[in-house]
Amino acid sequence: MTGTAKRDDPVSLALDLVGDRWTLAVLRDLLKGITRFSELKRSVNGIAANILSDRLQRLERYGIVGRHVYSEHPLRAEYRLTPKGHELGVVAGALAAWGARHLSDEPYLVHAECGDAAVVRYFCDTCDRTIRGAEVRLSR
Amino acid sequence: MTGTAKRDDPVSLALDLVGDRWTLAVLRDLLKGITRFSELKRSVNGIAANILSDRLQRLERYGIVGRHVYSEHPLRAEYRLTPKGHELGVVAGALAAWGARHLSDEPYLVHAECGDAAVVRYFCDTCDRTIRGAEVRLSR
Numbered sequence: 001m002t003g004t005a006k007r008d009d010p011v012s013l014a015l016d017l018v019g020d021r022w023t024l025a026v027l028r029d030l031l032k033g034i035t036r037f038s039e040l041k042r043s044v045n046g047i048a049a050n051i052l053s054d055r056l057q058r059l060e061r062y063g064i065v066g067r068h069v070y071s072e073h074p075l076r077a078e079y080r081l082t083p084k085g086h087e088l089g090v091v092a093g094a095l096a097a098w099g100a101r102h103l104s105d106e107p108y109l110v111h112a113e114c115g116d117a118a119v120v121r122y123f124c125d126t127c128d129r130t131i132r133g134a135e136v137r138l139s140r
Numbered sequence: 141m142t143g144t145a146k147r148d149d150p151v152s153l154a155l156d157l158v159g160d161r162w163t164l165a166v167l168r169d170l171l172k173g174i175t176r177f178s179e180l181k182r183s184v185n186g187i188a189a190n191i192l193s194d195r196l197q198r199l200e201r202y203g204i205v206g207r208h209v210y211s212e213h214p215l216r217a218e219y220r221l222t223p224k225g226h227e228l229g230v231v232a233g234a235l236a237a238w239g240a241r242h243l244s245d246e247p248y249l250v251h252a253e254c255g256d257a258a259v260v261r262y263f264c265d266t267c268d269r270t271i272r273g274a275e276v277r278l279s280r
Contacts, residue, residue: 010235010236010237010238010239010240010243010244011161011164011165011168011232011235011236011239012161012164012165012239013239013243013244014235014236014238014239014243015159015161015164015235017243019155019159019161021151021152021155021159024151024152024155025151025152028151031273032277032278063242084242086273087238087241087242088238089273090234090260090261090262090273091231091234091235091238091260092151093262093273093276094230094231094234094260095150095151095154095155095231096150096151096154097150098150098154098227098228098231099150099151099152099153099154100150101227102203102224102227103150103153103154103157104150104153108278109262109276109277109278110276110277110278111262111264111266111267111271111275111276112275112276112277113264113267113271113275114264114266114267116264116265116266116267117264117265118262118263118264118271118275118276119262119263119264119265120230120231120234120260120261120262120263121230121260121261121262121263121270122230122233122249122251122258122259122260122261123258123259123260123261123263123270124251124253124254124256124257124258124259125256125257125259126251126254126256127251127253127254127256130261130263130270131251131253131258133171133226133229133230133233135251135252135253135258136233136249136250136251136252136258137172137249137250137252138172138248138249138250
């Protein structure tokens, strides 16, 4: 059958790529600025080294994460979100903010400068303003 | 083990709730303003009636969807996102926009009024401006 819940749907495609718990947790911590394998291994508590390695390779393969070798002997690399990955960060951020607000006692995302809550909104660059969900539609 | 990838992590909790393909597809179509079971069954192509029913009940149980009976004979109900559900909409929207942009030829989200792309940004209500991901941190 064809349709919106098929694999070629953008939501489904994106979920195939990043819709697992570990990948999202890795993305969240990359987003926090954690870059080294050993630090990611520590920050994403409970993740096995082979799983972390697999997820990073997968993210690298899809251009979401870039790998930068900073030491040859011993071999050490840093992982940083690419622009494509940074764009995805707001998805993890939005999910975290929603989850924090409605499902747990975990903290909100905050604007570092003023300390108040950071929210996620639709925005139109052309009109230079935030827009409501009701004002958003698919372009076709 | 304790830690960020555990079930009490906001991202993990949110993924438990809505991190499956069908639920996200149902959310996306509710967000489009589709409200009736039969219409959702059609719009989320390929979904089985029992799966749709299960996902709607689950979303209702968690306060994401409200069910409004509009006919007693025969029994007919509409499903609408609650405010909590609408907040989640931006997550599905952000994922769809990212997926559309990077993974498929599917259309972008657009601002209905001007027809240009709608993007998803962090926003600070206090400072009344969009903020970059780098300016966002967890509140603890």
